[in-house]
Amino acid sequence: MVRITSYAPGLAVAGLATLAAAYVSDHYGAPLTLMCLLFGLSMNFLSVDSRLEPGLTIASRTLLRWGIVLVAARVTFGQIAQLGPQALVSIVVIVALTLGCGVLAARRMGFSPAFGALCGGAVAICGASAAMAFASLLGDKRIQQAQLTLVLVGISACSAVAMALYPAIAHHLHFNDLQAGFMLGASIHDVAQALGAGYSFSQPAGETAAIVKLTRVALLAPALAVVALFLPKDPDAKISTPVLPWFVIGFFGVAAINSFGLIPHVAADAAGKGATALLACAVTATGVRSNMQSLTQTGWRPLLAILAATALALGLSVAAAAFVIHA
Numbered sequence: 069m070v071r072i073t074s075y076a077p078g079l080a081v082a083g084l085a086t087l088a089a090a091y092v093s094d095h096y097g098a099p100l101t102l103m104c105l106l107f108g109l110s111m112n113f114l115s116v117d118s119r120l121e122p123g124l125t126i127a128s129r130t131l132l133r134w135g136i137v138l139v140a141a142r143v144t145f146g147q148i149a150q151l152g153p154q155a156l157v158s159i160v161v162i163v164a165l166t167l168g169c170g171v172l173a174a175r176r177m178g179f180s181p182a183f184g185a186l187c188g189g190a191v192a193i194c195g196a197s198a199a200m201a202f203a204s205l206l207g208d209k210r211i212q213q214a215q216l217t218l219v220l221v222g223i224s225a226c227s228a229v230a231m232a233l234y235p236a237i238a239h240h241l242h243f244n245d246l247q248a249g250f251m252l253g254a255s256i257h258d259v260a261q262a263l264g265a266g267y268s269f270s271q272p273a274g275e276t277a278a279i280v281k282l283t284r285v286a287l288l289a290p291a292l293a294v295v296a297l298f299l300p301k302d303p304d305a306k307i308s309t310p311v312l313p314w315f316v317i318g319f320f321g322v323a324a325i326n327s328f329g330l331i332p333h334v335a336a337d338a339a340g341k342g343a344t345a346l347l348a349c350a351v352t353a354t355g356v357r358s359n360m361q362s363l364t365q366t367g368w369r370p371l372l373a374i375l376a377a378t379a380l381a382l383g384l385s386v387a388a389a390a391f392v393i394h395a
């Protein structure tokens with residue numbers, strides 16, 4: 069009871085700020101992740117209050133990890149199989165090369181491979197959700213709160229621009245519905261923006277974009293496993309062994325259960341909404357806990373790694389849609 073009481077103030081602050089951000093997002097059409105981040109940063113002055121620290125910590129870590137597990141309720145292996153082997157191989161190649169591009173671009177600019185994996189993984193898989201997952205895996209010793217906040221800002225901005233710009237590119241290239249859906253689902257960062265762009269092109273393109281995007285989401289766990297296995301070890305970081313963390317195993321487990329149809333539609337829908345709520349609360353708590361002084365000192369140069377990975381993902385997606393995907 070004492071521990072629950074100590075968590076309550078921080079959780080209340082994160083929860084109320086998330087509800088306010090969701091209200092603004094719902095009424096004005098702004099991206100939920102961006103609103104949560106901005107509301108969290110606006111309340112950054114509360115981070116000095118030690119009474120809030122336990123609750124904010126559990127919101128930014130534990131709730132995040134449960135949110136990642138619940139994301140798998142949206143994914144089935146049958147959806148992935150519907151794409152066909154050529155499309156599936158193309159998605160895997162795009163994700164792998166984009167993740168690698170983030171690492172190489174970050175190292176080129178003097179940043180750590182861990183920060184590059186954070187940037188590349190966020191672009192390659194599912195935007196802010198993937199960024200939070202990679203940050204949780206890599207730990208505070210490798211990824212500072214200010215770095216994570218900067219990546220969340222960059223990913224949200226790039227995803228919003230992509231949702232408006234990429235459908236126009238697909239029209240300009242005279243893609244059909246299948247090609248456009250693949251391109252949009254394989255290149256846009258966040259799930260909501262990818263689906264919004266797909267359905268703005270056409271209904272069939274939106275359905276294809278949803279399947280392609282969820283296939284990328286399903287690659288979150290393998291990508292985390294690869295990073296855990298191959299990223300150079302840091303004795304002070306939380307990653308010290310190649311054993312998968314529990315939330316990655318949970319992601320695989322829920323996806324497998326859902327693939328056999330054992331999760332009712334109502335429960336899967338509730339799990340999807342729960343995942344959105346938990347991840348949004350984690351983003352808000354991250355904003356509150358961010359070190360604003362470190363954020364301003366970092367500058368915008370780290371965002372170049374995000375831009376490089378974004379450009380590569382777009383180029384590869386366009387090439388795959390043009391030369392591999394056919395109606």
